[in-house]
Amino acid sequence: MRVVVTGLGVAAPTGLGTEAYWSATLAGRRAIGRVTRFDPSSYPATLAGEIKEFRAEEHLPSRLLPQTDRMTRIALVSADQAFADAGIDPGELADYDAGVITASHSGGFEFGQNELRALWSKGSRYVSAYQSFAWFYAVNSGQISIRNGLRGPSSVLVSDQAGGLDAVAQARRQIRKGTRVIISGAVDASICPWGWVAQLTSGRLSEETDPARAYLPFDDDAGGHVPGEGGALLVVEDDEHARTRGARVYGEIAGYAATIDPRPDSGRPPSLRRAIELAIADAALDAGDVDVVFADAAAVPELDRSEAEAITDVFGSRGVPVTAPKTTTGRLYSGAAPIDLAAAFLSIRDGVIPPTVGTTLSDRYDIDLVASTPRRAAVRNALVLARGQGGFNSAMVVRAPQVID
Amino acid sequence: MISTVPTDEFTLAALTLILLEGAGAEEGVDLNGDIADTPFADLGYESLALLETSSRIERKYGISLDDEALVAAETPRALIELVNRQLSEASARDKV
Incomplete structure (x- = not known):
């Protein structure tokens, strides 16, 4: 069974909404700057990709505001946009025909930080009742489910950056088992002191202060990444359901694989290459059929090297265009x-x-890195790579929509 | 450390304000309308919203509300009466 994507809802530092994001991305506009959501001057890392113009109260009922972290608010709005883009009114779907599968890197850190502050400074009676779920990894799936009445298979995947692909792969599994529609993807947003301290422990954050020099994957000056906030929700659907309702199809989730790296001291090689090979095989393609690779782009020298080597091993010397548009937004973790x-x-x-x-x-x-300016190319098959801290490697192949006469 | 607001009576207006601050308002529900006898469930508030509401009432008025009595108070009028009983008992104790 073909599993297709019929709706997109994107929230990025460079643009809210799919077309705003895409035009900024093609123009190479960067949205990395000094953190404004808190004073970063006492921290070694001071730059982030922040979403500046999002005002939740313009999009969501007041009932949802006291109980949601920023990442959940952005996810709810992105889900609304994805359904609208797909031409689906969730209220018209049968209860169990649709589900929600998202990924999360850290849950609702800012909400949790505020409630912990209330606990320590004022006492337990000042902690919001909504702290019981608002910080939780699964909360975006839960809130999207409640808002849209989606009672089909729902879950959350937690594997850092790789989770963004793992969630969509799980959506494909559930579609193949008979669910008609799954809204899937991830939004992360934890640009707050607590989230910042947690991210600093990775040792992978760039301490550069010049936004133009701070996140440079595959560059000799790569020195870590800049964190960003945002993500995307995708409407994933069984192809027959999509065609029956006359939906516009963006393309197919054609192949996927995930591997875990061996222990660092094991002497065995990292396993990103194997994830790429398995995903291409799962799509019933050859490496030569892949027209572009969207790189994980860690900007940590040894991780850049292992990713570049995996790509060269599979596709040959400069054998496929490679790009990392996330250089404009920073790394959005599961998003x-x-x-x-x-x-x-x-x-x-x-x-x-x-x-x-x-x-x-x-x-x-x-x-073959696509640098500085967009490159015209016919793209039928694209490979997306995502790695999570702890050895998670995920690879997904997407394919152009089938033309049916 | 609990700031107690000196007041004779807990009113619907005070409850409405606390509901709005703590849990927001459901789309299509007018909290300024005649809601005193409308069950909280019909106003769009589930148990967690009422837990947050009672917690805000307790710390604002310096009282403690009985869990079972809270669950039994299914409408704004019932909750207001419960709070006012606690307030007058607390004030009677203060005078002893």
């Missing part, structure tokens, strides 16, 4: 890969590969 999936479908639609911004490709990497 990153769903945005890359959206970008991949838009590349297929428009015949253009968005650029990697800022990077001067290091001589050490033998890849």
Whole structure:
């Protein structure tokens, strides 16, 4: 059974809404700057990709505001946009025909921080009753489910950046088991002191203060990443259901695989290459059929090297265009890969590969990086890569929609 | 450390304000309308919203509300009466 994507809802630092994001991405506009959501001056990392113009009260009923973290508010609005884009009124779906499967990196950190502050400074009676779920990893799935009356299979995947692909893969599994529609993807947003401290422990945050020099994957000057906030929700649907209702199809979730790296001291090689090979095989394609790779783009030298080597091992020397449009937004944790999936479908639609911004490709990497400006290209099959801290590797192949006479 | 607002009586207006602050208002529900006898469930408030509401009442008025009595108070009027009983008992104790 083919599993297709019929709706996109994107929220990125560079643009709210799919077309705003896409035009900014093609123009190479960067939305990285000094943190404004709190004073970052006492922290080693001071830059982030923030969403500036999101006002939840313009989109959501007041009933939802006291009980939602920022990431949940953005996710709810993105889900609304994805359903509208797909031409689906969730209220018209039978209760058990549709579900929600999202990924989450850290849950609702800002909400949790505020309630912990209330606990310590004023006492337990001042902690919101909604702290019971508002911080939780699964809360975006839950709130999207409640708002839209979706009672089909619902869950959350937690595997850092890789989770953004793992969730969509789980959506594909549930569609294949008989659910008609799953809304899937991820939104993460934890640009608050508590979230910041947690992210700093990764040792992977860039301490550069110049936004143009702070997140440079595959560059000799790569020195970590800039965190961002946002993500995307995708309407995933069984192809027959989509065609019966005359839906516009962006493309197909054609292949997927996930691997876990061996222990760092095991002497065995990392397993991203195997995830790529398995995902291409799952799509019943050969490496030569892949028209573009959306890289994970860690911007940590050893991780850039292992990703570049995996790509070169599979596709050959400069054998496939590689891009990292997330250089404009920072890394959005679980939200990153769903945005890359959206970008991949838009590349297929428009015949253009968005650029990697800022990077001067290091001589050490033998890849064909699409740098600075978009590249015109017919795109039928795109590979999206996402790695999570702890050894998670996920790869997903998306394919152009089938033309049926 | 609990700031007690000196007041004789807990009113519908005070409850409405606390509901709005703590739990917001359901779309299509006018909290300024005649809601005193409308069950909280019909106003769009589930048990967690009422837990948050009672917690805000307790800390604002410096009283403690009995869990079972709270569950039994299914309308704004019933909750207001419950709070006012507690307030007058607390005030009677203060005078002893």
